[in-house]
Structures are given as structure tokens and as C-alpha cells.
Amino acid sequence: DQQVKQNSPSLSVQEGRISILNCDYTNSMFDYFLWYKKYPAEGPTFLISISSIKDKNEDGRFTVFLNKSAKHLSLHIVPSQPGDSAVYFCAASRNTPLVFGKGTRLSVIA
């Protein structure tokens, strides 16, 4: 069973618009959530994280929102740029190795 789910395999967005990537989790014990970005032929790289004591964390164009009651988090990228085109992985943990979703491929169209 998948504890971290990214139900959209792909997403296309126009340059300059907002990209919203979604992630759901089933384990209510998770207390730390991260987003990773992966380009082809490279390893995933850390993008942004959020602790369960917060509901929002912002870093430049990237904002992660956490809704604990819905067991849902989302990553907002605004404005989207062509260089943001990549696969985005959601991950969750509670002092255990990260559990990853299957990823969402974002394509930002110029």
C-alpha cells in the first residue's frame, strides 16, 4: 500500500502561471514532509520542506502548504519557468527514512 500518493503523473503549465502539485498521505504519524525535484539522468535534489507544526513554508517562488486534517500537501510554484520542468517527488517521514510518492512530471511551456 502506498503511504504517499501523487495522483497526477503529469502536469503542463504555461510559463509565468502558477504550478500546483499535490500529494496525499495516509500515515497520520508523519511529521515531516519534503519535496524533491529531479531532472533526467540526475539524482533527486531537495527543494523545500515543512514540519507538521506549520501549515505553510515559503522559499522564493516555491511554497508548500500542509493540511493535516486532510492529510494533504501541495507545492506551489509561481511564476513557473521553463527550468522548472522536471519530476517532482513528495516525501514524508517520522524520524524514519523518507517515503516517496511516485512523482509528478511538470512541463512548463514557454
Add this chain to the structure above:
Amino acid sequence: DAGVIQSPRHEVTEMGQEVTLRCKPISGHDYLFWYRQTMMRGLELLIYFNNNVPIDDSGMPEDRFSAKMPNASFSTLKIQPSEPRDSAVYFCASTSGGRAAGELFFGEGSRLTVL
């Protein structure tokens, strides 16, 4: 600073052959993880080590898979014998900070194709 280094980057082998993937974690990191990426299952944890000691290998698919960490700067993942369903990208990652969770630093991966 050097990141996590994996070798080989690509490996093509025939079914039944032994495959050995190698990883050098970031110096000073005390946790090392092996993940496998496939289209069907995404990124799944195979095994992780803390201070060179295997902590959880419940993600290792079967006895054909084994992993070792003889010292703080080297780990191997071995598949013997390999099968076509083992074809995937294998990532090594490391981290520090005294907890298994946290920001992982990944290598570039080893793409394995078993014919």
C-alpha cells in the same frame, strides 16, 4: 565538496549475471540509503545503514539482493543472479544529523538494464 558518488552510471547485463553497484557517501554523513526507481513503484527504499550498520533491509526484494557497508566511505549493492525485472535506476543517498529523516543527498544513480 563532492556529492554522493555512484558507479557505474550505466550497466547492461544478461540475466543470471552478478551485478555490483557502488556508492561513496558524502564525507561525515552517518546515514546511507539505497533506493530503487521504477515507473510502477516510484522511489522505493531498499535498505539503509547508520554508522555502517544495516538498520532496515525489509525493502530488499528477495535474497538475490544484498548490501554491505564495510566502512564509512563505501557501500555496495549486489544482485546475484540478476533478472530482467531488476531493471531500474538505483540511487544511493546519504544524510547526517542524527536522524534517518531529513534532507537526503542523492547520487546521480546507476541505471541497470538486465536483458
